[in-house]
Amino acid sequence: EVMLTQSPGTLSLSPGDRATLFCRASQSISSNYLAWFQQKPGQAPRLLISGASARATGIPDRFSGSGSGTYFTLTISRLDPEDFAVYYCQQYGNLPRTFGGGTKVE
Amino acid sequence: EVLLVESGGGLVQPGGSLRLSCSVSGFSFSSYSMHWVRQAPGKGLEYVSGINNSGGNTYYADSVRGRFTISRDNSKNTLYLQMSSLRPEDTAVYSCVTFGSRTNYFDYWGQGTLVTVSS
Numbered sequence: 506e507v508m509l510t511q512s513p514g515t516l517s518l519s520p521g522d523r524a525t526l527f528c529r530a531s532q533s534i535s536s537n538y539l540a541w542f543q544q545k546p547g548q549a550p551r552l553l554i555s556g557a558s559a560r561a562t563g564i565p566d567r568f569s570g571s572g573s574g575t576y577f578t579l580t581i582s583r584l585d586p587e588d589f590a591v592y593y594c595q596q597y598g599n600l601p602r603t604f605g606g607g608t609k610v611e
Numbered sequence: 612e613v614l615l616v617e618s619g620g621g622l623v624q625p626g627g628s629l630r631l632s633c634s635v636s637g638f639s640f641s642s643y644s645m646h647w648v649r650q651a652p653g654k655g656l657e658y659v660s661g662i663n664n665s666g667g668n669t670y671y672a673d674s675v676r677g678r679f680t681i682s683r684d685n686s687k688n689t690l691y692l693q694m695s696s697l698r699p700e701d702t703a704v705y706s707c708v709t710f711g712s713r714t715n716y717f718d719y720w721g722q723g724t725l726v727t728v729s730s
Contacts, residue, residue: 506673538713542656549706549723550656555716562717593656597713600661601670602646607655 507531507596509605516610524581526608528594533574535598541570541579544607545590553592554579584610613637613719615707620724627697627728633690633707633721641665641685643711647692649703650723659705660692675701697728 508531518524528539537557542550552561554570557577567582581588594605619631631647647659660671660681669681680693690707704723711717 536713540716542718544656549720550718552716552718591655595658597710597716601672602658602661603672604648604656604658
């Protein structure tokens with residue numbers, strides 16, 4: 506299995522701040538098939554980014570993804586109050602798919 | 612409207628078995644791979660198992676391989692997860708999900724069903 510390590514575990518920021526979240530893979534992810542999800546308490550996760558950098562339908566452009574191989578980043582340019590949540594990376598290039606442990610933005 | 616509705620969760624003793632179902636409507640079930648993802652109370656997401664659109668290929672997380680079996684019935688738009696030799700660490704909310712295809716990635720999630728493994 507491909508292990509995904511997310512850092513930091515918790516990010517303490519204020520509205521308007523820039524947030525940078527990291528996801529490191531234990532091996533290169535095929536075709537950069539790396540996704541980012543947002544989860545708020547009591548809700549199902551929501552897809553933000555696929556293919557490392559493509560925003561999902563309806564996702565604001567303050568969310569951006571980058572990276573390749575084993576190192577990926579999710580950036581939120583200016584935090585909106587609704588962005589405080591837990592973020593997970595997921596790889597879908599290697600089977601079985603796997604998730605990272607999550608980063609809480611508080 | 613897309614709906615994924617899980618059922619079959621409950622309390623089971625360690626070593627026991629349980630079968631989860633996920634009834635799907637609102638999208639072309641037979642066109643896409645389907646997956647189970649679980650989340651233990653207060654913990655992160657854990658990928659459990661997946662099956663391709665025809666049911667011919669299945670894959671499992673190391674933590675459940677050999678104990679869980681995923682299957683689907685495209686005539687009934689239903690996904691299943693047969694769980695056996697259950698352990699306390701399998702306690703979680705189990706959700707069925709589709710992520711579309713690798714080149715057209717999207718997500719539809721069910722609300723989840725709680726499985727509690729305890730004596």
